[in-house]
Amino acid sequence: MNEDFGRWSSVLMFLKDRLLNMLCVLTIIGLACCLYLLEQYRYPGLIEPETIYYFILLAIFVYGVWLALDYMRMRYYYKQLREAIERSDELGAATLIQSAATGEQRLAARLLQDQHRAYLNELNQHKRQQEIHNHFVMQWVHHMKTPVSVVDLQVQEALRQPPDSEREWMELIGSVREETERLTRGLEMMLYTARLDKFELDVHIRKTSLQDLIRSAINAHKRLCIQHSIFPRVEGEAWVETDDKWMTFVLNQLISNAIKYSKNKSGAKTLQFQLQQHPDDSVQLCVTDAGIGIAAHDLPRIFDPFFTGENGRTTGESTGMGLYLAKQVCSRLGHTLQVESELGVGTTFTILFQTRGIHIMGSRQDSDNFVRLEGMD
Template identity: 60%
Template structure:
């Protein structure tokens, strides 16, 4: 409920108002007693004049004091209502009394100390993020070398040595898992600077899906997962970040389908619509998600029943995908049936990119 500044002003000075009326009442009582003692000594109209004059000067003093401090109250209320912004400098300029000036000075000093600590924290966080990014890049190089050596070794082994080939393939798969984990760490660290690593353009989603499936081809063959792409669609998005999202979704689909026997389908259904935007549905035939786990699958580090049974689950894949889609203005939703499979739907709203660009422009203006 909005309280007017004049009400706040009167509340703060209620004791002074009551004291003033008490003094006026005391004066009137004394006059009446004197008039009763010396009959005819004072005219009754004089008492009325005294009451009116005293009340007038009391009210006049309050009005002048309110006019003097009105701007301070207005600035203070605006600062409270717009709590997401800092308005200490406005309060400092509007302070009138010594008490208000001392409070404003205290706020100004506290704000300065807060900004200094916040700047130190940000520098520390940037240093930490820089270290993480450098570490990931350094780790990716030896992993790429290991992967290349494993490919060469697997080709050189005779076909009769199946155990050695299987060992080489398992090592290759583990190297891929490590590489995907490092990629997830890298992209999660970049989320904070998302707008600085963004390139929006008209993107053929079917081509992005094919590139992602080529990267997962070996795992699909090993675990009997058959991908199918139905339809084509173009949308305004960032190709690199959409590749990150699809990598997480495809990786999860394979991970939770590999323990099922026989052939498993992984269906990509593209729906191109000029009015409501494009839509991509990805349906797997994996283990599915328990109904009570679905509301929490986008929470960081949440693994659920299936995730706890899979040792490689980190609980960050769908969180990362959800964050990226939200920042791009896309909608990510999940439906699943336990033991049957999961469908993940990405809706590309036509207005989502414009909201993103507007948010980016506002941040650039604040930076300036």
């Protein structure tokens, strides 16, 4: 029953699409009959009435045969179109339309398939981002449990046996403070990860003193630098077009990594920030530490999400998200982030602030907004 109804609905759709065509054919037949009648009026007996009837029947028959053949050619297309509509809630419904008969239908089917492919690509991208976010949340929770457990054990120990001297109290306070700083850094990373999805809503570009941003980031890590004998040094001055909040986040990641992978080396270590203005008004910032360096085979992957490499497995403190987020932020701001490293010697991160970077960022945001609006339509 449903199949018969579907067949008749296809026939009705076919005929409805050709109403104008049928009207034109009937108009031509009517005009031809009028011409026959005019000739019959001018020259009585020249054309017999049966000839007119024969012409009308023959024209209608030929046109009916053409409609039947055209429908036979189109019926599979209508059938696939109906099935695609019935299965529109399935991802592969658009791929059902394969029997396009006309050039217009082939173009429409190709457009539909291209749109379906673009939709799947965007869907897979969102799934990938969701997987990354879920994995990061799970890993972040695991890492946050460690400082919470350490603080809890220290408090229980202090309650059970309070420190006797001021020195012991200061050691306890210092240890608790170190763990709370780890919690703060973890919470900050989680917060910026959440903001990254709506980056264009949380960005403010203005001319900023890069030297002031660097000094502010260094002051936030001053206690750890003193504790691990790391001596920062800033060379040069420069003003750049950037977002100071997002850029501070990037600098904090680079400084945290420098401290993390330098603190176990003995003696005094340096952390150098070198600013250089290029003739084309672009600015280059090089952040060089004296840490343990990065293995050559790990360098191509350090900006991948969750990649920790040999150093991360050695220290056990890495989530593999810090450099990934720093790279994403720099890319969205129109800046370039690169790395060079020598194992056992140190690592240099280079950020290039290009004069056209703000326009790159703007075009990316416009493209993202267009994709969102197109998806809403």
